[in-house]
Amino acid sequence: MEGNRAHVVVVGGGISGLAAAWYIRQGAGERVKVTVLEAGPRIGGKLHVSEVAGVSVDAGAEAMLARRPEGTELARAVGLGDDLMFPGTTQSAIYTRGALRPMPKGQVMGVPADLTELAKSGIISPGGLLRVPLDQILPPTLVRTDVSVAAYIRARMGGEVVDRLVEPLLGGVYAGRSDMLSLEATMPRVAAVARSERSLLTAARHLVGETPKDAGPVFTSLRSGVGALPEAVAKASGADVRTGVTVRELHRTEQGWRLVTGPVPRPETLEADAVIVATPGPAAARLLKAQAPKAAGELARIEYASMAIVTLAYPLDAFPEPPVNSGYLVPPVEGRPVKAVTFSSVKWPHLAGDLVILRCSIGRVGEEHLLQREDVELVSLAMAEMADVMGTRGLPVDSRVTRWGGGLPQYNVGHLDRVARVRAAVAMQPGLAVCGAAYDGIGIPACVGTARTAAARILDHLSLRAE
Template sequence: MTQVVVVGGGISGLAAAYALATGPNPPRITVLEGSPRLGGKLAGDAIEGVPVDLGAESVLARRPEAVELIRAVGLGDDLVHPATTSAGLWVGDRIRAIPPTVMGVPVDPAATADVLGDAAAGQVAHEAELAAPALTEDVAIGRFVAERMGSAVTEKLIDPLLGGVYAGKAEEISLAAAVPDLYAKLRTAPSLLAATAELRELGQKRAGQPVFAGIAGGINRLIGALEQDLTARGVEIRTKLAVRRISRTADGFELEAGPVPAPTYLTADAVVVAVPAAPAGRMLGQLVPAASTELAAVEYASMAIVTLAVRKRDWPSGAAGSGFLVPSVEGRTIKASTYSHAKWAWSGEAGGELAVLRASVGRLGEEYVLQRSDEELVRLAMSDLQQAIGLQAPPVGSLVTRWGGGLPQYAVGHLDRVDRVEAAVADVPGLAVCGAAYRGVGIAACVASGGKAATRVREHLNALETMKS
């Protein structure tokens, strides 16, 4: 039988393994994960007995890949949608409603006045009078929008809404990679406002469809279900075994893993590399030097999630909706807070007398924030929550989860870089790459990336079979 090794046991690698294992003529599959557990950024725990996600907590439901995978591994009955998604913005002295936007880019100038102020809202309205954008190449969304609509839009809307997704800086995030629909429209639209209005209208046609989905008990349950399914199909899963180098052999690949003094060697007919950009670049250094160089240039941001449990009787009556976002210019410690007990009905029910919420801390270049102790991060988060929503009572329980180098940064030209990586990898038959570093950081995008890598590997294995016969 042909042998495929998947390097990386996060959602991308597991999705690739699943696609191979459930496809025609499944090969022998081994998944290697360097850490003690599978799942990557999908992790779970319990706080005061209430299940919680410690990383990602939902999938994009408007993309089919993740929802289909959830159903395929037997969790379809536990698929849920948020009870509320009405988040606010903490600007100045209070939480304000987020005006209609496309990832932070306004649709209606008048609706931005409460967040931006009258003068800045007026500047947004004048954008339609400027020359057409006529974009021909990628730009940084924050800088581009600031030039056309004013810096307040970038600072108070794009930074929290889009910068929050990547824990990055809006002034540096690629428009083409982060908001491809808007980038496409701006090639021909008469103005930025015209483009956002058109996209918003398209979105309203799908108004009945939920944008996000989760799993009762936490999205992290997908990892356990995948592991169980793969193991039942004969897939070998090995944790605590990090791959250092991949090289070509006469009839396939050799992988060197484990500690340097006592390495483990594995052979394979095909390899899927599903780890973050830096380790991927290192292990491909000899095999695909061009891809290795490109991957080494992808930056990552570190952040932390502070999960808190408070008594429901202490929950401030004025704190409504699913949570709030915080623009960097506000100078707060937290960049967002999600009221898990309100957003997810299952969390509210599982909590009983307790309400669970979480706050995220840290952006690109703010690693110093994460050097504080767990106790200090909890104290700072509680201080911000007290000011934002009037949460006075101390938490009953807390968990601090640090994601060092957790989120890849899609800088200007990111998609061109990915094209170059994929072209270099394509010159090595039987090798494929996938993960959040390429064409989307969300779970659905990662599942799609894993599926694409599996397709590439399967085509190579089919070609090998044809040659043998």
């Protein structure tokens, strides 16, 4: 307690930590001092903007779900409401069986609901198409506990739906593998119907039908890039934000918490009434090991995938035909190093000009060997992808390679139970909370949601202490 002000320290300056700081100040105002400690040289984590060919382009996440409100609400609250914008097109494709094929209409994370649209797309072979409707006559696949995405969907609709539809969609989000990812954690709507419906095809039709016709765009971004959001949140929070500060230890005291920072030979300490740990799982596990060992053990078991994003800027005449889709996904069965391509200047019209700006995503779980290559080699892989699939000629006018080592938590089977155990263990420690991408979702709205929950826990704790 500093004077009459409580002191809350947030460890981690990504969007989760910054949002938590903002929610704390919204709830307590000047009665609470908030300090954010970020180990890296800048705030924002995977939200970052830099220039490619003179154009500001996101280097990490470039969109957030518009149909989940936490992200857009926060953007509006910190003064970025007028910068919110929607895609010029959401029509995407899958590169499979030697061609770009349109994403079929009427699907739920790759689970088809319309067999006619599925057939028209050409993604599934004739034999694979014949397998899908067997779902309607097969005995029920009873889902009593969490199972992998692949295990359930393959049993209902066959391997091709998994390999050529579900796998690339999940890979685009998690960079993971459907035979390991949790059905409950990554596809909750499908998991819910799996417990009650015999036919997945019928259930998918119901899920598609539940989406309102006027639901609006799925995604949104910011004119200045999603990477502008962290700085705006930090400024609006009024928190004391410090970069280049690594928290090495966290200890409980009679008054609250003590954080140990600085180099080992010259440690520094910081006292706090409450602490929010908003770091990735491995870092959180190290911090919580002394005071919440059960939570630390669970967090240490969460795997992380690494990836790289290669951004290229081509002159318009490099393409025989200009791209019209927002991008395309590549199933792992194709054996190609690039797993996804976003045509940023098509998806986000404000980036359009005399260049085609695109982003190639490289790296899934188990493909770390690809990321051991030099930047120039990754650029070459992306250029080869464009030449092969899009027929580009010549060289890009600029390129950028952004590496996210250990950037994506894997929501493997049992993830929700693991998160419940983490939170139960943390709840035993008054004045301590956790938030971030390791818990309830890796998108911006989900991270902001965990931040709001963590802030509410800390505000409740502080109000009880004040009584």
